[in-house]
Amino acid sequence: ERFLSSGGFGNTYLVKDTVSNKKYAIKEYYMRDFCQRDNDGKTINITNVHKEKLVSTQCDKFKKEALRLQKINSPYIVRVYDLFEENNTSYYVMDYIAGKNLSERLNDRRKPYSEKTVLKFLRQLLDGLQAIHAIKIYHLDLKPSNIMTDTRGNLKLIDFGASKQIKSDGQNTTS
Numbered sequence: 001e002r003f004l005s006s007g008g009f010g011n012t013y014l015v016k017d018t019v020s021n022k023k024y025a026i027k028e029y030y031m032r033d034f035c036q037r038d039n040d041g042k043t044i045n046i047t048n049v050h051k052e053k054l055v056s057t058q059c060d061k062f063k064k065e066a067l068r069l070q071k072i073n074s075p076y077i078v079r080v081y082d083l084f085e086e087n088n089t090s091y092y093v094m095d096y097i098a099g100k101n102l103s104e105r106l107n108d109r110r111k112p113y114s115e116k117t118v119l120k121f122l123r124q125l126l127d128g129l130q131a132i133h134a135i136k137i138y139h140l141d142l143k144p145s146n147i148m149t150d151t152r153g154n155l156k157l158i159d160f161g162a163s164k165q166i167k168s169d170g171q172n173t174t175s
Contacts, residue, residue: 008032009058014096025096027064027087029089032053044089059090066092071135076128078148080157097156103144117153124155132157 001012004025009166011028013143030081032049035043035044046055069092100108125147131137139146139157146159 006030010137015093016079023098024093025095026091026093027066028091029059031058035089042087057122059106063090063092065114068137069082072131072137074128074131076157077131078123078156095156097148097150097158099148099150100154101145101158102147102149106144107151116142119155121147121155126158128155 001016001023004012004014006012009031011030011075013026013028014023015026016023017032028109030044031054034046034055036047037043038045046052063083066080066083069078070083072079078095078097080092084091084093106113112118127143129139141159142157146157148156148158152158
């Protein structure tokens with residue numbers, strides 16, 4: 001349907017399932033500093049051959065992020081439905097949250113939320129964190145711009161790119 005956003009490691013698009021007409025977001029692995037599109041406008045190529053290993057390693061982390069998110073079952077965490085490879089890169093399909101992130105909402109309001117609303121948000125955020133901590137995942141990038149608010153005012157924690165999976169012995173799975 002359209003482009004939604006871009007970061008250093010990926011692009012996010014709004015898509016619509018042609019069978020169900022349901023909207024989803026697709027996150028595309030695209031390392032902005034080292035990737036470019038081929039002449040077809042789709043295929044991804046690495047612009048610096050000396051960075052191929054780095055780009056490949058980061059793509060593996062991107063795929064692990066999607067697989068970790070698929071394990072989470074919480075109404076306050078963005079849900080991932082599928083992971084696939086196409087166009088020489090990886091993609092994952094997740095909930096599309098029609099709304100703004102908490103940072104945007106705070107800027108639009110220009111005044112603080114009521115105590116009642118803050119407590120509602122805090123309960124939702126803590127429930128979401130409890131769900132990810134229960135499967136030994138730590139988000140590590142909690143900030144208002146990584147908390148979406150849907151059209152009904154409910155929170156969804158997004159962007160697990162900095163998250164860590166903790167092994168049963170308490171050690172990080174990645175450095």
